[in-house]
Amino acid sequence: MVPVETLKNLDVFGGLTEFEMMEVARVCDTHDYPAGSMVFRENDDADKLYVLLEGRVAIQFELGRHQDAVVHTATGGQAFGWSALVQPYRFTASARCMDDSKILTVDREGLRGLLAEDCHIGFIIMEKLAELISGRLRETRIQLISMVHG
Amino acid sequence: MNHKYVSPYVPRLAELVTARQLTSREKFFEVRLQDGSALGHQPGQFVEVSVFGVGEAPISVSSSPTSQGLGFELCVRDAGSVTHALHELPEGSTIGIRGPYGRGFPLDELKGNDLLFVAGGLGLVPMRSMINYAVDNRADFGRLTLLYGSRTPADLLFADETERWRGTPDFHVATTVDLADGAWTGQVGPITKLFGGVAINPVRTSALVVGPPVMFRFVLKSLLMMGVYESRVYLSLERRMKCGVGKCGHCQIDDVYVCQKGPVFPYTRVRKLPEAL
Ligand SMILES: Cc1cc2nc3c(=O)[nH]c(=O)nc-3n(C[C@H](O)[C@H](O)[C@H](O)COP(=O)(O)OP(=O)(O)OC[C@H]3O[C@@H](n4cnc5c(N)ncnc54)[C@H](O)[C@@H]3O)c2cc1C
Numbered sequence: 001m002v003p004v005e006t007l008k009n010l011d012v013f014g015g016l017t018e019f020e021m022m023e024v025a026r027v028c029d030t031h032d033y034p035a036g037s038m039v040f041r042e043n044d045d046a047d048k049l050y051v052l053l054e055g056r057v058a059i060q061f062e063l064g065r066h067q068d069a070v071v072h073t074a075t076g077g078q079a080f081g082w083s084a085l086v087q088p089y090r091f092t093a094s095a096r097c098m099d100d101s102k103i104l105t106v107d108r109e110g111l112r113g114l115l116a117e118d119c120h121i122g123f124i125i126m127e128k129l130a131e132l133i134s135g136r137l138r139e140t141r142i143q144l145i146s147m148v149h150g
Numbered sequence: 151m152n153h154k155y156v157s158p159y160v161p162r163l164a165e166l167v168t169a170r171q172l173t174s175r176e177k178f179f180e181v182r183l184q185d186g187s188a189l190g191h192q193p194g195q196f197v198e199v200s201v202f203g204v205g206e207a208p209i210s211v212s213s214s215p216t217s218q219g220l221g222f223e224l225c226v227r228d229a230g231s232v233t234h235a236l237h238e239l240p241e242g243s244t245i246g247i248r249g250p251y252g253r254g255f256p257l258d259e260l261k262g263n264d265l266l267f268v269a270g271g272l273g274l275v276p277m278r279s280m281i282n283y284a285v286d287n288r289a290d291f292g293r294l295t296l297l298y299g300s301r302t303p304a305d306l307l308f309a310d311e312t313e314r315w316r317g318t319p320d321f322h323v324a325t326t327v328d329l330a331d332g333a334w335t336g337q338v339g340p341i342t343k344l345f346g347g348v349a350i351n352p353v354r355t356s357a358l359v360v361g362p363p364v365m366f367r368f369v370l371k372s373l374l375m376m377g378v379y380e381s382r383v384y385l386s387l388e389r390r391m392k393c394g395v396g397k398c399g400h401c402q403i404d405d406v407y408v409c410q411k412g413p414v415f416p417y418t419r420v421r422k423l424p425e426a427l
């Protein structure tokens with residue numbers, strides 16, 4: 001559980017009422033990660049959704065031993081690890097802290113319980129998630145075009 | 151009166167004073183005209199470089215007219231026959247130079263404004279001329295911001311200089327790459343992502359954009375959404391060119407010869423050319 005204040009400035013929870021935020025705050029936690037540590041790895045069970053509070057996190061694919069391809073860096077306020085809300089609940093990429101980072105975690109089962117119970121919370125969070133995924137898809141398309149034509 | 155006709159196609163002879171590999175694809179050249187004269191260019195202008203026996207290619211001047219060197223600088227990607235031949239030439243070789251040609255950045259119009267430089271890939275080559283001009287005339291401009299995107303960390307150009315700019319007062323520099331390995335400590339993502347992290351005052355800002363044409367549409371959208379005035383956005387269009395002097399039509403977009411009226415255009419002009427973007 002975290003104080004509701006922690007959630008108030010985060011875009012992913014924008015649109016929730018204060019009361020709804022209190023509900024969500026009950027299934028959240030914060031963790032400090034040192035620079036260089038892994039938050040999760042590709043194919044791990046996606047049991048949490050993450051929101052970066054401080055620091056930077058690289059989203060990367062492991063191409064082979066000691067070879068990573070970083071495709072995105074998350075910065076303050078951004079949510080990542082959305083596989084926690086999408087079947088089959090396995091991370092599609094790894095997340096590594098580039099700096100010492102403070103991260104809000106949202107427990108998957110707790111959140112899914114809330115989404116099932118309260119359709120307004122469900123709608124707002126799933127809408128934000130769709131926005132996040134579509135933004136990332138758009139970024140990836142621009143990166144792809146720039147890799148080919150740049 | 152005795153007028154001597156000099157064909158615009160006859161190049162001036164120049165020496166490749168230094169040739170240095172910058173990345174796997176790009177080489178940096180310091181060039182000096184053999185008659186000892188200065189090139190007399192403006193930031194954003196280009197020259198036609200000839201490698202004798204091979205051909206000519208339009209290349210932007212990368213140094214600022216304010217630079218202390220005796221010559222001028224080019225940065226060239228090995229992209230085909232002429233540029234490859236140029237890469238093969240040893241230091242001390244003679245090349246041909248025509249120009250400077252085209253219209254560069256409108257220095258007087260930019261004076262007094264904050265400048266937002268947006269460079270993608272090789273676009274940093276001509277932008278470097280404008281950036282160093284602004285740094286050397288720091289009092290003439292407000293806040294400076296550079297957003298620079300490249301494919302991978304290995305493709306980043308002028309890394310030392312980018313660091314130096316970062317250390318210049320009131321100069322915010324942000325770089326990103328499309329793809330990196332685990333050793334990279336900077337941002338990864340498209341250049342448009344950098345717009346989220348800059349604090350500009352849109353009504354005081356002139357935006358200068360140079361990069362691959364595919365970048366323009368995305369960048370323009372971000373600029374206009376930030377509230378930058380359309381009339382204060384300038385783009386450099388690098389269309390195929392041959393003569394550089396408005397004779398051959400290779401660079402034509404609709405009714406405009408880019409080699410003459412450009413390569414730098416205000417967005418308000420380019421918007422009216424359906425084939426430009
Ligand atoms: C105003 C302007 C400024 C430029 N500044 C620079 C610079 O600072 N550094 C740099 O490395 N390059 C620059 N270019 C691009 C450079 O002119 C081309 O890469 C070069 O002309 C290719 O010639 P080539 O004989 O080596 O290649 P070619 O053997 O003719 O062709 C190789 C490839 O380049 C493409 N190409 C051919 N001619 C041109 C052309 N005129 N413009 C664009 N693409 C072409 C072809 O489609 C082909 O894919 C600039 C182009 C313009 C118009």
Ligand code: FES
Nearest residue numbers: 392394398399409
């Ligand atoms: S390059 Fe010949 S007309 Fe422009």
